[in-house]
Amino acid sequence: MEQLPTSPGERPGEPNASQGSAYTATATISEQGIVTEWSEDARRLLGYLPSEVVGLSAAQLLAEGATDAARRIAPGQERWSGTVALKHRDGRRLELGLLAHRWTSTGGNTKWFVVSAVAGGRPAPRDEPLDEWAFAQSPCFMAVFDEDLRLVRANAGMERTLSLSEAEVRGLRLPEIAPDPVSDETERRMRVVLETGEPQHLDAFVRPTGAGTEHGWSTSLAPLRDPDGRVRAVCLAAHDRTGIEVERQQLLVSNVTGARIGTTMDIARTAQELADAAVPRLADFACIDLMDPPPRGDETSSGPVVGPVTVRRTAARSVLEGSPESGVAVGETVVYPPLSPPVECLAAGRGAAYGTADPPVARWVIDDPGATWVSESGTHSLMMVPLRTGDVTLGLAVYGRHQRREPFHPEDLWQAEELTTRAAVSIQNARRFTREHTTTMTLQRSLLPQSLPPQTALEIASRYLPAGTEAGVGGDWFDVIPLSGARVALVVGDVVGHGIRAAATMGRLRTAVRTLADVDLPPDELLTHLDDLIIHLAADEADREAAGGIGTTCLYVVYDPVTRRCTVGRAGHPPPAVVSPEGSVYLLDVPAGPPLGLGGLPFETVEVELPEGSILALYTDGLLQIRDHDIDDALDGMFAALSRPATTLDTVCDRVLTAMLTHPPEDDVALLVARTQALHADRVVVWDLSSDPSVVADARRYATEQLTVWGLEEASFVTELLVSELVTNAIRYGQPPVQLRLIHEDSTLICEVSDASSTAPHMRRARIFDEGGRGLLLVAQLAQRWGTRHASVGKTIWAEQSLVGF
Structure with missing residues (x-):
C-alpha cells in the first residue's frame, strides 16, 4: 500500500x-x-x-x-x-x-x-552502496533489512525460497512476509544486531513454500556498516544444511536427550546430574555454581551483572578422581570478580567458548587466585553457560577440557547450552516445588492442633505423617473438640488434592467443624452443613473440583462418658476401628455416606455403647494405601497392631505406623487413637422436677446436699444461683417434664436443666424497672461456659463452673 x-x-x-x-x-x-x-x-x-x-x-x-x-x-x-x-x-x-x-x-x-x-524514509530500494555492502559481506540466500527492519533488498535465491519477488515484499517486515514463530524470533535477533552490532546465529529459517520440516537451516544475521562504522542495516544470509549437517545435529540431539537430568525435585541432585551428563561425554571437567543467595521466587534479573558475583559450588565432576580442578569443595562459596569470563557470560545471558590463551581468560587466571586451577590442571578450552529460565538467572555451568586435545567447537557449545537449559528448568521447578512445599507444610502445621485440649472422657494420642516431598502436601486433618455435658467429639478428614489449596480448604473445614460442634449438632446434621460448605467453596473457584474440595471425606464421632454411648457419622471416610477391652478388633458398621460436595444425598448416624476401656482408632486412607498390598491385607496388618496389649496409647500409635508404613507414605497419614473412660453414678446425679415454681427451692436444696456429699461446699453459693435461674427458666418458659442433672468432672462442675420445649433461650439486657430478664445474664457472669443443646425432643441448658481453688 x-x-x-x-x-x-x-x-x-x-x-x-x-x-x-x-x-x-x-x-x-x-x-x-x-x-x-x-x-x-x-x-x-x-x-x-x-x-x-x-x-x-x-x-x-x-x-x-x-x-x-x-x-x-x-x-x-x-x-x-x-x-x-x-x-x-x-x-x-x-x-x-x-x-x-x-x-x-x-x-x-x-x-x-x-x-x-x-513507502517511508529508508534507504532507496536500489541504493548502490547498500547493494555492494550486502553482497560483499553475506553469502547464500540473502536479504537486507533497514533500520526499521523492513526488507529493502533480496537476491534471487531468497526470492526462490519465499516464492515471492523482491517487488512484492519490499517494505514489509519478515513476520509480515512469512507469518511464523521462526520469523518472530529472527526479527528479534535482527533487532539485537542493530542495537549491539554483534552478529547473531539461528539454526532455523522461514520454511520455503512446499518444503518439509526435514530441512535443516543455518541463518546468519550480520550488521551492515557505513564507512563511519554505524550499523545501517542487517543482512540475513541462510543456507540449507540438509544432509550430513542435519545428521550430525540429530546425533547431538540424541546425545542430549539421552542424558538423565531432573529425575528428582532435589536441586543438588539435579545439578550433579548435569555435571554427570557432561563428563566425560562433552568435557573432562564440569562444575555447577548456583547464585548465593538464590533469587527469591521467580524474580527477574534487576539489571546487568557487573560483579563480583558470589556463587555456591553445588556439583562437580571430573575424569580425574576427586575433581581436583574444582579448587573448592561442593557446598563452599566462590566469588567471581568483575570482568571475568564467568561474570561476562552471566551479564550477556548466553554461553561462550574460550581458549585459555584468549585475553579474557588469561587476564582472569592472572588476577583471580581462584582461577589458578585452569593453568594448574592443563585446561586448554573452556565453556561458560548461564543457567537461566526466562529472565531468572540461577547460576553458571563451567566446562573444561584438558585430556582431549581438540578445543570446544560451536556444536559443543550448542550441546552444553541444551544440557544446561534442561537442568535450569528442572532446578527452577525444584526451587518452586520446595518453596511451595515448605509454605504448605507451614500452613498445614499451623492449622492442625498444636496440643490436645484437656478433657476426661477419653485418653487420646495422635500422629500425623506428611507424604513424601514427591507426592506433595495433602489435606488430611484431625481434631478433638470438648462438648457440653463432659462429652467429646473426634473428627478426622481428608481433603482431595495436594498443595496450598488443599491445606487452605482443610483449615476452612476444621474451623467450620469447630463452629458447628459448638452448637451441638448431631453428626448427620453437621456433615450436611459441611457438604453445603464444600459446594459453596467450589462455586467460588474456577477449578471447582481441585479448589473447592469436592470429594473430601470426613468422620465425626461423639462420645458421652456418662452413658458410654458413641454416636458416629461419616461422609465417604473409612469407618473407625474398635478394640474391645478383651482385645478383639472390628470396624464399626457405619453407613458410608457420600463424600462432601456432591449435595442432595443424606448422611446417617449410628449409635453404639462402648464398654469402658475400649479403644477407638480413627485414621485417613493414607494409612491403608500401601504399595504391593490390597485393602484386606492392610486392614489385617492394622488389626494385628491394634490388638497387641500396650500400656500407653502412644505405643499403640507407634506400633500401627511401624506395621503399616515400611517406606515413606505416598499420601498424608492422620491417626487418632482414643481409650474410652466413664463417669460413674458417684459422679452424676439426676432429679426429675415437677413444673411448679415451688420446686425451685427443692432443686437448690438437692444441689447443695449433693455438693456436700462431693465435698464441694465452697461451690454451693454459685451453684444455688445457677440452679435457681435455670430451673426457673425451664418452668416459666419451657414445657414439662423438667430434669436437673449435676456432673462432677474432676475440676469442673456441670449443671444441666432439660425440658420438652425446643425454644432456645436468649440473653437480653433488662431495663431498670423490669421484674425479669436478668437470669441468663447472671448465668453468663457466674459460669465459665454456658449454652444450649437440642435433642430430638426438647433442649438442655447447661452451665460449667471451674472448681479450681475450691
Whole structure:
C-alpha cells in the first residue's frame, strides 16, 4: 500500500512520499469476503474509520472498474499477491500492492490477513552502496533489512525460497512476509544486531513454500556498516544444511536427550546430574555454581551483572578422581570478580567458548587466585553457560577440557547450552516445588492442633505423617473438640488434592467443624452443613473440583462418658476401628455416606455403647494405601497392631505406623487413637422436677446436699444461683417434664436443666424497672461456659463452673 499525501498536491506513490515514516496497513477478511479487522494504518491509508468498514463486504472498497481480487484466488490457495485498485474515502483511486495470507485459527475459523507496505524514509530500494555492502559481506540466500527492519533488498535465491519477488515484499517486515514463530524470533535477533552490532546465529529459517520440516537451516544475521562504522542495516544470509549437517545435529540431539537430568525435585541432585551428563561425554571437567543467595521466587534479573558475583559450588565432576580442578569443595562459596569470563557470560545471558590463551581468560587466571586451577590442571578450552529460565538467572555451568586435545567447537557449545537449559528448568521447578512445599507444610502445621485440649472422657494420642516431598502436601486433618455435658467429639478428614489449596480448604473445614460442634449438632446434621460448605467453596473457584474440595471425606464421632454411648457419622471416610477391652478388633458398621460436595444425598448416624476401656482408632486412607498390598491385607496388618496389649496409647500409635508404613507414605497419614473412660453414678446425679415454681427451692436444696456429699461446699453459693435461674427458666418458659442433672468432672462442675420445649433461650439486657430478664445474664457472669443443646425432643441448658481453688 502507499502513503497518504503529506503536503498539498502530493499523491501516494510519488517520490516525495518517501519523506514520511514507513508503515504497514493491515486488515483481515473472512472467507465470505467480510472485513473483520481494520488497523489504524489502514485508516491512515484509505481514510475509513474501523466503524465504517468492519462488517462490510471487502468488494465495496474496490475502485470503479476494478476486478474483484477474490475471484483471482484459486481454491485451496494459501497466499495471494498482486496490485489492486482501491477507493479512498475521498473518492480517489489508489493502485496498491497487496499481500494476503490465509490463516486458520485453532478453533477452525479461517480468514485472510491482508498487508500492504507504505513507502517511508529508508534507504532507496536500489541504493548502490547498500547493494555492494550486502553482497560483499553475506553469502547464500540473502536479504537486507533497514533500520526499521523492513526488507529493502533480496537476491534471487531468497526470492526462490519465499516464492515471492523482491517487488512484492519490499517494505514489509519478515513476520509480515512469512507469518511464523521462526520469523518472530529472527526479527528479534535482527533487532539485537542493530542495537549491539554483534552478529547473531539461528539454526532455523522461514520454511520455503512446499518444503518439509526435514530441512535443516543455518541463518546468519550480520550488521551492515557505513564507512563511519554505524550499523545501517542487517543482512540475513541462510543456507540449507540438509544432509550430513542435519545428521550430525540429530546425533547431538540424541546425545542430549539421552542424558538423565531432573529425575528428582532435589536441586543438588539435579545439578550433579548435569555435571554427570557432561563428563566425560562433552568435557573432562564440569562444575555447577548456583547464585548465593538464590533469587527469591521467580524474580527477574534487576539489571546487568557487573560483579563480583558470589556463587555456591553445588556439583562437580571430573575424569580425574576427586575433581581436583574444582579448587573448592561442593557446598563452599566462590566469588567471581568483575570482568571475568564467568561474570561476562552471566551479564550477556548466553554461553561462550574460550581458549585459555584468549585475553579474557588469561587476564582472569592472572588476577583471580581462584582461577589458578585452569593453568594448574592443563585446561586448554573452556565453556561458560548461564543457567537461566526466562529472565531468572540461577547460576553458571563451567566446562573444561584438558585430556582431549581438540578445543570446544560451536556444536559443543550448542550441546552444553541444551544440557544446561534442561537442568535450569528442572532446578527452577525444584526451587518452586520446595518453596511451595515448605509454605504448605507451614500452613498445614499451623492449622492442625498444636496440643490436645484437656478433657476426661477419653485418653487420646495422635500422629500425623506428611507424604513424601514427591507426592506433595495433602489435606488430611484431625481434631478433638470438648462438648457440653463432659462429652467429646473426634473428627478426622481428608481433603482431595495436594498443595496450598488443599491445606487452605482443610483449615476452612476444621474451623467450620469447630463452629458447628459448638452448637451441638448431631453428626448427620453437621456433615450436611459441611457438604453445603464444600459446594459453596467450589462455586467460588474456577477449578471447582481441585479448589473447592469436592470429594473430601470426613468422620465425626461423639462420645458421652456418662452413658458410654458413641454416636458416629461419616461422609465417604473409612469407618473407625474398635478394640474391645478383651482385645478383639472390628470396624464399626457405619453407613458410608457420600463424600462432601456432591449435595442432595443424606448422611446417617449410628449409635453404639462402648464398654469402658475400649479403644477407638480413627485414621485417613493414607494409612491403608500401601504399595504391593490390597485393602484386606492392610486392614489385617492394622488389626494385628491394634490388638497387641500396650500400656500407653502412644505405643499403640507407634506400633500401627511401624506395621503399616515400611517406606515413606505416598499420601498424608492422620491417626487418632482414643481409650474410652466413664463417669460413674458417684459422679452424676439426676432429679426429675415437677413444673411448679415451688420446686425451685427443692432443686437448690438437692444441689447443695449433693455438693456436700462431693465435698464441694465452697461451690454451693454459685451453684444455688445457677440452679435457681435455670430451673426457673425451664418452668416459666419451657414445657414439662423438667430434669436437673449435676456432673462432677474432676475440676469442673456441670449443671444441666432439660425440658420438652425446643425454644432456645436468649440473653437480653433488662431495663431498670423490669421484674425479669436478668437470669441468663447472671448465668453468663457466674459460669465459665454456658449454652444450649437440642435433642430430638426438647433442649438442655447447661452451665460449667471451674472448681479450681475450691
